[in-house]
Amino acid sequence: MERVNQLILSKAGSDVQMIPEVANHLISSGGKRLRPMLTLATAAMFGYEGDHHIKLATSVEFMHTATLLHDDVVDESDLRRGKSTARTIWGNQASVLVGDFLLGQAFRMMVEVGSLDALDVLSTAACVIAEGEVLQLSVAKNMETTEDDYLAVIRAKTAALFAAAAEVGPIVAGTDKATRSALKSYGMNLGLAFQLVDDVLDYGGKAAETGKNVGDDFREGKITLPVILSYRRGTAAEREFWKESIEGGQNDDARLEKALGLIGKYDALTDTIQRAQHYGKIARDALAPLPETPWKSALNDVIDFCISRVN
Numbered sequence: 373m374e375r376v377n378q379l380i381l382s383k384a385g386s387d388v389q390m391i392p393e394v395a396n397h398l399i400s401s402g403g404k405r406l407r408p409m410l411t412l413a414t415a416a417m418f419g420y421e422g423d424h425h426i427k428l429a430t431s432v433e434f435m436h437t438a439t440l441l442h443d444d445v446v447d448e449s450d451l452r453r454g455k456s457t458a459r460t461i462w463g464n465q466a467s468v469l470v471g472d473f474l475l476g477q478a479f480r481m482m483v484e485v486g487s488l489d490a491l492d493v494l495s496t497a498a499c500v501i502a503e504g505e506v507l508q509l510s511v512a513k514n515m516e517t518t519e520d521d522y523l524a525v526i527r528a529k530t531a532a533l534f535a536a537a538a539e540v541g542p543i544v545a546g547t548d549k550a551t552r553s554a555l556k557s558y559g560m561n562l563g564l565a566f567q568l569v570d571d572v573l574d575y576g577g578k579a580a581e582t583g584k585n586v587g588d589d590f591r592e593g594k595i596t597l598p599v600i601l602s603y604r605r606g607t608a609a610e611r612e613f614w615k616e617s618i619e620g621g622q623n624d625d626a627r628l629e630k631a632l633g634l635i636g637k638y639d640a641l642t643d644t645i646q647r648a649q650h651y652g653k654i655a656r657d658a659l660a661p662l663p664e665t666p667w668k669s670a671l672n673d674v675i676d677f678c679i680s681r682v683n
Contacts, residue, residue, distance in 0.1 A: 373405065373408070373409065373412065375423075375426050376405070376408050376412070376426055376429045376430050376433070377405075379426060379427065379430045380399055380430055380433060380434070381396070381399070383430060383434070383477045383481065384396060384399060384434075384474070384477070386473070390462065390466055390470070391470055391473055393462070394441075394458050394462050394466055394467065394470040395437070395470055395473070395474060397455075397458050397461065398437055398440060398441065398452070398458055399433075399437060401452065401453045401454075401455050402453055403436075403437075403453065405433065406534075406566075406674070406678075407429075407432045407433060407436050407533055407534060407537040408429035408430065408432050408433045408537065409429075409674075410432075410534065410537040410538045410541065410559060410562075410671075410674075411425055411428050411429040411432055411537045411538070411540055411541045412425055412426075412429050412541070413541065413667050413670055413671055414538050414539075414540075414541025414542055414545075414555050414667075414671070415428075415540075415541035415542070415544055415545050416541075416667055417541070417542075417545070417662070417665055417667035417668065417671075418541075418542060418545035418546075418547050418551070419545065420541070420544055420545035420546075422544070424485045424486075424487065424490075424544040425540075425541055425544050425545075427481040427482075427484055427485050428481070428482065428485055428490055428494070428540045428541075428544065429537075430478075430481055431478040431479070431481045431482050431494060432478075432494070432533065432536070432537045432540070434474040434475065434477055434478035434481075435474075435475065435478050435494065435497070435498060435501070435533060436533060437471075437474055438471035438472070438474040438475045438478070439471070439501055439505075439529075439533075440452065440471075441458055441459075441467045441468070441470060441471035441474070442467070442468060442471045442505070443505070444457040444458065444459050444467060445459050445464045445467050445468055446505065446509070447592050447594075448592070449588070449592065451585060451588065458470070475498070478494070479491075479495070482494055482495075485544065487540075487543060487544060489543045490540045490543045490544060493536050493539050493540055493543065494536050494540060496536070497532045497533050497535070497536035500528050500532040501528060501529060501532055501533060503528050504524075504525055504526075504527070504528025504529035504530075504532065505529060507524060507525050507528060507529075508525045508529060511525065511595060512593065512594070512595065513593045513595070513618055513619050513621075514595065514619070515595070515599075515603050515611070515614050515615050515618055515619055517595045517600060518600070519597065519600055519601075522595060522596070522597055522600055523564070526563075526564060526567040526568070527560070527563075527564065529567075530563050530564075530566065530567040531559070531560045531561070531562075531563030531564045531566075531567065532560070532563070533563070534559040534560065534562050534563030534566065535556045535557075535559035535560035535563060536556075536559070537559055538555040538556060538558055538559030538562075539552050539555055539556040539559065541555065542555050551662065554658050554659065554661065554662060555658070555659075555662075557654070557655070557658035558655045558658040558659050558671065559655075560655075561651040561652070561654040561655035561658065562651075562652070562655045562674065562675060562678060564648075564651040565648040565649070565651040565652045565655065565675065565678050565679055566648075566678045568597060568644055568645070568647050568648035568651070569645070569648050569678060569679055569681050569682050571589070571596040571597050571598060571644060572598065572641050572644050572645055572648070572682050573681065573682060574586065574587065574588055574589040574590075574596065574598075575587065575589075575590070575598050575631075575632060575635055575641060576641050576682065586628075587623075587628040587631075587632075590617070590618075590623055590628055590631055591623045591628070593617075593618045593619070593621060593623070594618075595618065597640070597644045597647065598635050598640040598641055598644050599614065599618065599631075599635075599640075601638060601640040601643055601644070602614065602631075602634045602635050602637075602638045602640045605638040605640075606634060606638065610634055613627075613630065613631075613634070614631075614634075617631060641682075645679070645682055648678075648679055648682075649679055652675045652676075652678070652679050655675050656672060656675055659671055659672060
């Protein structure tokens with residue numbers, strides 16, 4: 373990870389002064405670096421000793437950072453990990469363009485690695501993430517969104533990059549297709565669990581721990597699973613409240629309090645956590661046939677870490 377962090381800083385450099393300023397604002401803001409860790413761990417798991425996994429892990433982190441820069445513009449977010457977003461400091465144009473620069477650097481590093489398979493996996497993930505962004509736009513502020521619609525969004529937006537990060541490790545380590553598939557499945561289901569927990573934290577977390585204010589998703593009119601479950605289980609009057617709040621943009625503090633009450637009334641957070649635990653179990657089962665190594669134990673620990681954030 374130390375080598376990945378050094379590469380991140382060097383590849384975020386540019387003679388155009390604003391690029392490293394914007395990039396480093398987000399890169400240095402204390403992200404967990406979970407996705408690049410998956411690439412490093414899944415390569416090391418099979419005894420890989422070169423340095424291709426360092427470049428691929430950095431590519432994965434740059435793809436992630438680019439999507440955050442773009443996301444904050446689309447969502448008009450003011451806070452990210454407890455700090456002002458790049459868009460509020462440098463503007464929307466700079467955020468989008470620096471995100472594009474980081475994507476370009478990510479693909480340059482993939483080409484340097486010289487693995488067509490790894491390039492295929494990560495470039496496919498880039499397309500799927502973009503599709504997820506557009507799909508989210510199409511269901512935004514629509515209370516008729518189903519749980520299946522919502523899962524399709526997070527599978528594309530969040531889980532696809534987890535899956536790709538976990539799959540490129542065994543690719544550079546030269547493993548067989550079954551191993552690649554197992555780790556891809558692990559990453560996909562870990563990503564689903566991770567996002568579901570994130571959605572719970574927005575209504576049940578503390579700003580200091582999450583880097584977000586409680587209710588940010590509510591104020592932005594985001595359709596997440598706790599909202600979908602509360603809406604579907606509610607009375608006609610309660611459903612009207614959700615429509616006014618999410619679709620109509622009536623989202624002041626008093627309405628947030630009422631929303632939190634309804635989410636509690638229908639056990640929406642508990643059930644969302646149970647969904648996350650379900651995907652965590654699928655991720656664990658995907659790992660089960662692989663050889664017992666300290667790396668496998670670490671990957672299992674990551675599942676526990678992702679879900680325990682809500683305890």
